[in-house]
Amino acid sequence: MVIGESWAQIGSTIAGLMFALATLQQFFPLQLRVTLEQFVLATLQQFSFVQKFCDKLVNFFSPYITITFPEYSGYWSNQAYTAIETYVGARSTTEASQLKGSLIRNSKALVLTRDDRKVSDEFDGVKVWWVSGSSTSTSSEDKYYQLIFHRRHRDLITGPYLDYVLEEGKAIEARNKQRRLYTNNPSENWSSYKKNLWSDIPFENPATFQTLAMDPKKKEEIINDLVTFSKGKDYYTKLGKPWKRGYLLYGPPGTGKSTMIAAMANLLNYDIYDLELTTVKNNTELRKLLTETSSKSIIVIEDIDCSLDVTGQRNKERAKSSENLGHDLNCKREKESENEKTSKVTLSGLLNFIDGTWSACGTGRILVFTTNHVNKLDPALIRRGRMDLHIELSYCSFEAFKTLARNYLDLDSHDLFENIGILLKETDMTPADVAENLMPKREKKDPDSCLESLIQALEVAKENAKLKADKGKALKVKKEGRTNKFYTGLIKKRWLF
């Protein structure tokens, strides 16, 4: 193994000398240059012959096999090299005395790796060695890793061991990876030579399920569902089902739908693709975008009912309805772009993507739809199998409030909690509004004043709700009175005739 390595070094030194000679020759007269060129070519031929001979000799006497993993294969970076580098680097960093620190792109923290050129490893009682090195070609430095092991263990090492190394390397990479948030670019900006269908930025939303305010039992169920899905690759394969899962999050604005998506990404360490359907012109564009998403990611379509005509006729009726005109801020975007909207993505296009194309390329994908109006969605879109889990996020309950009090004020209990519990039962307030009231207004936290301000806000909300209800009742009575008068009039007229 050592012999093979030193021959490689000798070889690269001679090649370097040849290259230097070839560079120098341009300073010589033409006649001498031709002679030098012939000499260099002849020497190189000799050298490759010598090297081949040496390789054969070494192979004959050495019982070891060497596999080389170059950093690049052609123009493409070799993913095996990256995974091996991570695996070898992470191997017993605690034991190594020499460490190397690097802040790699897409990595969320400083990565410490061993700075040794040779690292030994053991698998099933078999010892192997990893050697890192580089060969300098004319234009670049070609880095590589070599795996050296005894011929006797060829099957074990080239099979299960390498599988294990690649998987482990990728898992370490995923753990260190900085999650990213992707948004789709309008097709006018797509270029044919560069894959720029999506723009991405680091995803830094710190929301977790721990800080998400909702019923603890429901929360537990969702976490279990997500974790089971993320570990279920083999199970899905066994069932013959594509490894994907759909979640429909519905509820009024400010109840934590977007926060839950961030918590999902942070729990599973998945990237998020925020798909803005209004900028997608047709089903073909949609297909292109989705086939460009990576495995183990969350694809989100927010406010699905407002995004496109995926709600069928009902969407148009809703636009006309006075109930929705004016105060449905989430659909404002739709109304603003109503005139210039050119998107022709259809419900069937979206369903095809959920059921077909998308499932066939890439795995471990989660699809999340959010809406404020679940009853306005076409049942075909949200049926089980497409949207597997329907999660309602609703107004703040007492349990949810306790989570918020812990998050914002570090409080587990307080004398005012009881009163708040009663008020929360009597009135509807979103977790976003409760959180806003609990937010300390001064640098120094004052839990009492925050809780009192929440109580005040709850009482105002209760009063407003009561006034609204009374007004509604009065209107109803007035309407009924008018109807009664109308009928009495009719009856009277009948009597007259």
Ligand SMILES: Nc1ncnc2c1ncn2[C@@H]1O[C@H](COP(=O)(O)OP(=O)(O)OP(=O)(O)O)[C@@H](O)[C@H]1O
């Ligand atoms: N359940 C919750 N737990 C913790 N914080 C919440 C919760 N709901 C809302 N919040 C807070 O309120 C803010 C707004 O919530 P979020 O954006 O998740 O609401 P949403 O349901 O997505 O609303 P919309 O329907 O308008 O998109 C969040 O940044 C978060 O601070």
Ligand SMILES: [Mg+2]
């Ligand atoms: Mg939202």
